[in-house]
Amino acid sequence: MNPRLLIALYLLIVLLPLGLSWAGERPPRSLWDELASGAGMLAFAIVLAEFLLSGRFRTVSNRIGMDVTMRFHQLLARSALALALVHPFLYSAPTKPAYPWDTTRQLTLSDDFSAYSTGLFAWLLLPVLVLLAIGRSRLDYRYETWRLMHGIGAALIAGLLLHHTLHAGRYSQDPLLAGVWKGLFEIALASLLFVYLVKPALKRLSPWVVERVRKVGLKTWEVTIAPQGHKGLRYQAGQFVWLNIGHGAASLAENPFSISSAPASGNRLQFIIKELGDFTRTVGDIAPGTRAHVDGPHGNLVVTGRKEPGIALIAGGVGIAPLIGILRQLHYEGDARPTTLVYGNRVAEQMACREELETLTREHGTRVVHALYEPPEGWTGRTGMCDGDLIREVFDSAEARQWLYVLCGPPAMMEVVETALIGMGVSAGQILSERFDYG
Numbered sequence: 094m095n096p097r098l099l100i101a102l103y104l105l106i107v108l109l110p111l112g113l114s115w116a117g118e119r120p121p122r123s124l125w126d127e128l129a130s131g132a133g134m135l136a137f138a139i140v141l142a143e144f145l146l147s148g149r150f151r152t153v154s155n156r157i158g159m160d161v162t163m164r165f166h167q168l169l170a171r172s173a174l175a176l177a178l179v180h181p182f183l184y185s186a187p188t189k190p191a192y193p194w195d196t197t198r199q200l201t202l203s204d205d206f207s208a209y210s211t212g213l214f215a216w217l218l219l220p221v222l223v224l225l226a227i228g229r230s231r232l233d234y235r236y237e238t239w240r241l242m243h244g245i246g247a248a249l250i251a252g253l254l255l256h257h258t259l260h261a262g263r264y265s266q267d268p269l270l271a272g273v274w275k276g277l278f279e280i281a282l283a284s285l286l287f288v289y290l291v292k293p294a295l296k297r298l299s300p301w302v303v304e305r306v307r308k309v310g311l312k313t314w315e316v317t318i319a320p321q322g323h324k325g326l327r328y329q330a331g332q333f334v335w336l337n338i339g340h341g342a343a344s345l346a347e348n349p350f351s352i353s354s355a356p357a358s359g360n361r362l363q364f365i366i367k368e369l370g371d372f373t374r375t376v377g378d379i380a381p382g383t384r385a386h387v388d389g390p391h392g393n394l395v396v397t398g399r400k401e402p403g404i405a406l407i408a409g410g411v412g413i414a415p416l417i418g419i420l421r422q423l424h425y426e427g428d429a430r431p432t433t434l435v436y437g438n439r440v441a442e443q444m445a446c447r448e449e450l451e452t453l454t455r456e457h458g459t460r461v462v463h464a465l466y467e468p469p470e471g472w473t474g475r476t477g478m479c480d481g482d483l484i485r486e487v488f489d490s491a492e493a494r495q496w497l498y499v500l501c502g503p504p505a506m507m508e509v510v511e512t513a514l515i516g517m518g519v520s521a522g523q524i525l526s527e528r529f530d531y532g
């Protein structure tokens with residue numbers, strides 16, 4: 094689906110309840126009361142739309158990119174929180190039984206205590222949900238525990254808000270608007286069921302098995318998995334999957350990893366995985382024959398169809414994973430465009446696929462520029478960070494300004510590189526990037 098269509102669809106979902114309320118024929122109230130209702134409705138609509146921006150829907154994340162999807166998700170959650178927090182304080186009308194002549198509740202707010210209590214619970218829970226998500230990395234939860242709590246918490250808040258909106262909301266007394274709220278709530282719940290029931294069922298039908306695990310660098314492993322009884326995955330070089338190794342298909346124990354193999358190399362999938370936390374530290378112990386499940390492909394770090402006259406790949410550490418997949422695919426396809434890889438690491442032992450990169454230089458003409466922050470004695474490559482100076486040195490030419498730039502590495506490196514590229518006159522549309530952490 095076209096990204097513009099997606100944005101239009103998003104705006105439609107979020108603004109539809111407000112639009113219907115505005116179009117309804119009810120006598121106007123004070124400005125503050127209208128603002129209060131508007132803020133509440135907008136907050137609820139955003140909360141419901143957040144379920145579709147969870148990063149698990151390829152229609153969304155493959156079009157606008159996983160980073161952008163998650164940034165939207167985070168930004169909109171904060172916006173919904175701000176609107177929800179001010180919502181009760183903006184009302185000026187009193188909470189009272191309706192006057193007999195005021196059938197549209199122009200002058201009083203509903204006095205239904207149960208409707209307020211669900212609103213109050215949601216009002217208290219929403220900041221907790223958002224703050225737990227913002228502070229996730231500082232809390233000592235396993236990622237899977239946090240994800241489960243986040244999903245259950247979001248569903249609970251949505252349910253409470255639906256009750257509050259239908260029973261306390263002045264505009265929701267209109268059957269059409271009430272139907273819209275129920276419909277949006279059902280879509281949100283259906284999206285959860287799709288992620289937690291339908292997807293696992295599909296994964297169970299197409300299992301994978303670990304074929305090989307080998308060390309390719311300091312605390313860095315290459316894992317190869319093969320399809321079991323099915324043709325494999327249709328993907329594009331540079332994309333990623335949620336990978337679950339050694340757990341049931343419905344398990345929440347799955348992590349995102351870029352595919353480092355090339356689609357043209359066959360139906361096996363390869364990953365380059367760096368030890369970081371509880372799962373990745375055990376990768377070296379995974380036995381061949383272990384069952385695996387894959388959800389994907391996701392992401393838009395994809396060069397297929399791009400027409401730029403050259404391709405620059407800039408990797409920091411394990412950020413090489415998707416970029417080597419892209420290089421491999423370009424080589425298989427015999428793509429004649431020039432390619433340059435800038436590959437930054439702290440120490441030489443971290444450099445993965447070193448020999449293969451030499452082969453790519455010989456056979457595909459790829460220029461490889463290694464940069465080491467702590468180089469060994471006798472190192473003849475670049476010393477230091479993969480920073481703006483290095484990028485300007487390698488790419489500052491009229492020709493390279495027309496190239497496509499594909500970035501993957503630590504967030505700080507990507508920021509510096511992007512700033513340098515934009516400063517050199519490379520347009521934002523020529524830069525593709527993927528972060529390995531949603532922050």
Ligand SMILES: Cc1cc2nc3c(=O)[nH]c(=O)nc-3n(C[C@H](O)[C@H](O)[C@H](O)COP(=O)(O)OP(=O)(O)OC[C@H]3O[C@@H](n4cnc5c(N)ncnc54)[C@H](O)[C@@H]3O)c2cc1C
Pocket residue numbers: 159230235236333347348349350351352364365366367368369370371372373374392411414415527528529530531532
């Ligand atoms: C799009 C993408 C592609 C990635 N590709 C690679 C790759 O090719 N090679 C590689 O080594 N690493 C990659 N990563 C990072 C990798 O996912 C994490 O290092 C890994 O999940 C850590 O898991 P853990 O259990 O070992 O550590 P933990 O201590 O559990 O997690 C460390 C951090 O990793 C992140 N993380 C953990 N689990 C998940 C999850 N299920 N979903 C999202 N984030 C999670 C969280 O930010 C968490 O704080 C990628 C990340 C993303 C988002």
